[in-house]
Amino acid sequence: MPTENLVKIFEENITEDTIDIRVEELTDDDVGEMVQWLDKTGRDWTALHEVDLGNNKITKVANVTKLLKKAVNVRDVDLRENGFGKDKMEIYNFQDTMQIMTNVVELSLNGCQLWDYGAEVICENAATMKTLRKLHLVDNFLSAAAGPHVAKLVKKNTKLQELYLDYNKLHDAGCSDICKALMSNTNLMRIGLGDNGISDDGCLALRDLWKSNKSGVKIMDLSVNDIQPKGCQYLSEGLAHNTTLLSVDLGANREMCDNGAIALTRFLTTNKTLRKLDLTNINMTNASFQDVYDSMSANRTLTDLMMLLNEGLDMENKEKIARIFVANRELREDQLLASPKQETQVPETLASLLKKYFLHVFVAVAAAFAVYYNSI
Numbered sequence: 001m002p003t004e005n006l007v008k009i010f011e012e013n014i015t016e017d018t019i020d021i022r023v024e025e026l027t028d029d030d031v032g033e034m035v036q037w038l039d040k041t042g043r044d045w046t047a048l049h050e051v052d053l054g055n056n057k058i059t060k061v062a063n064v065t066k067l068l069k070k071a072v073n074v075r076d077v078d079l080r081e082n083g084f085g086k087d088k089m090e091i092y093n094f095q096d097t098m099q100i101m102t103n104v105v106e107l108s109l110n111g112c113q114l115w116d117y118g119a120e121v122i123c124e125n126a127a128t129m130k131t132l133r134k135l136h137l138v139d140n141f142l143s144a145a146a147g148p149h150v151a152k153l154v155k156k157n158t159k160l161q162e163l164y165l166d167y168n169k170l171h172d173a174g175c176s177d178i179c180k181a182l183m184s185n186t187n188l189m190r191i192g193l194g195d196n197g198i199s200d201d202g203c204l205a206l207r208d209l210w211k212s213n214k215s216g217v218k219i220m221d222l223s224v225n226d227i228q229p230k231g232c233q234y235l236s237e238g239l240a241h242n243t244t245l246l247s248v249d250l251g252a253n254r255e256m257c258d259n260g261a262i263a264l265t266r267f268l269t270t271n272k273t274l275r276k277l278d279l280t281n282i283n284m285t286n287a288s289f290q291d292v293y294d295s296m297s298a299n300r301t302l303t304d305l306m307m308l309l310n311e312g313l314d315m316e317n318k319e320k321i322a323r324i325f326v327a328n329r330e331l332r333e334d335q336l337l338a339s340p341k342q343e344t345q346v347p348e349t350l351a352s353l354l355k356k357y358f359l360h361v362f363v364a365v366a367a368a369f370a371v372y373y374n375s376i
Contacts, residue, residue: 002033010037018050019067022078026056031063035070045070054080054108061090065097075131077101078108085113085140091121098125101132108136110164119146127156135160138192139167147174151181158187166194166221175202179209186216194249195224203231210238210245218246223278227253232260239267239274246273251280251306258288265292268299276304285312293317296324303329 002010013021019034026034031053038045048071058064061084068074084090091114101107107126114122119142126135135153142150147170154163170178175198182188202225209215227235227250239245250256256264261284284292284307296302305325307318 002030002037006030006033007037010034014038016044017047018052019048020050020052021056022052023055026053026058028058028060028063031058031067035063035066038070046073048074050074050076052076052078053082054078056082058082059084059087059090061094061097065093065100068097069100072100073103074101075103075105077104077106079112080108080110080136082112085109085115085118088117091118095121095125098122098129101129103131104129105131106134106136107132109140110136110138112140114140114142116141116143116145116149120149123149123153126160127153129157130159132157132160134162134164136164137168138164142168142170142174144169144171144173146170147177150174151177154178154181154185154188158185160185160188162190163188164192165196166192168196170196170198172197172199172202172205176205179205182209182215182217183212184214186214189216190219191217192221193225194221198222198225198227200228200231200234203227203234207234207238210235210242213241213243215244218244220245220247221249223249223251223253223280225253226255227260228255229257229259229263232256232264236264236267240270242271243273247276247278247304248274249278250282251278252282254281254283256282256284258283258285261288262291262295265295268295268302271299272301274302276306277302278306279310280306281309283312284310286314286317287312289313289317293321293324296321299324300328300331303332 009021009024009026013019013024014034021034051067051071051074053064058079059082064079068077084094107129109122112118114137118140119137122137123146126132142165146168150163150165150170154160165178168174170193175193175196178191178193182191206222235250239248250264253260256279261279261282264279296305303325305321307313307321310318
């Protein structure tokens with residue numbers, strides 16, 4: 001039987017369609033008690049759509065599996081910051097858990113200590129989840145050896161739309177594997193590769209991906225990596241030919257410095273699709289301002305630029321750059337207002353046709369009545 005304190009937690013954090021019990025130090029046995037308590041209270045398991053058990057002390061997956069077997073309509077599962085990844089056997093047991101997630105749209109396994117062997121298991125099973133749209137694998141000690149497993153997932157699951165891999169150590173080799181896979185996936189729209197030790201060789205793979213325009217990625221996070229000026233040159237070459245990306249985050253790549261900022265922003269003279277660029281805290285100074293300003297002045301489509309924490313760049317110069325993007329936003333708003341609205345074409349029903357041609361119908365009926373009246 002669950003303790004009074006445990007029952008109170010259940011009552012306060014479980015609604016008709018949601019289990020939201022985070023940071024409560026739930027153990028494996030507590031999850032088992034919760035399943036029994038829900039059965040005894042007459043829970044309609046089919047009404048549950050969200051299960052959030054993040055930041056607890058779950059080290060075994062057996063009771064989580066029991067829970068999800070009953071909650072067959074769950075769409076959102078969050079198990080972040082639990083410890084079952086420490087045990088290889090539990091990772092393999094989690095295969096059974098994933099196979100019953102037949103309706104899950106979003107799965108978060110951030111901070112579960114999956115390591116590379118866990119990545120192999122998770123990616124292999126996620127590749128066959130037909131409803132999965134968002135997968136979070138942030139901060140799981142993944143190395144370059146996990147790259148091929150992630151690449152297989154990206155190639156096979158073409159329904160996946162968002163993939164978060166930040167705060168791992170995929171390095172250049174892992175980045176390269178993923179970039180090659182992205183060329184065969186046009187549905188993945190957002191990917192997080194922040195803080196993965198990506199340097200110039202990884203940027204070379206990104207250049208080839210961006211130049212190909214074969215990927216569907218629109219938002220990419222490359223912040224807190226090891227990108228240097230040479231890598232910036234590669235990225236700029238890719239962005240100069242890219243027509244798919246809308247947002248790129250390169251913040252806190254502190255080795256970029258002035259030469260990197262100059263090399264990177266050259267793409268702005270030709271790119272006409274990117275809307276947002278984050279260059280926060282890249283060690284840019286006044287020495288590169290004029291070159292960067294000239295490149296930015298030639299661009300009319302970038303509407304958001306983040307340049308915070310570049311302490312070597314005077315506020316006056318930051319304001320000059322900001323004015324460019326304010327003008328771009330105003331220009332875009334004017335273009336949107338000036339463009340004619342596209343009306344959705346729908347099949348016309350008999351009622352809509354009568355309404356459309358009411359005057360014509362009325363005149364025709366009136367004329368017919370007049371002819372009939374004069375004939376009698």
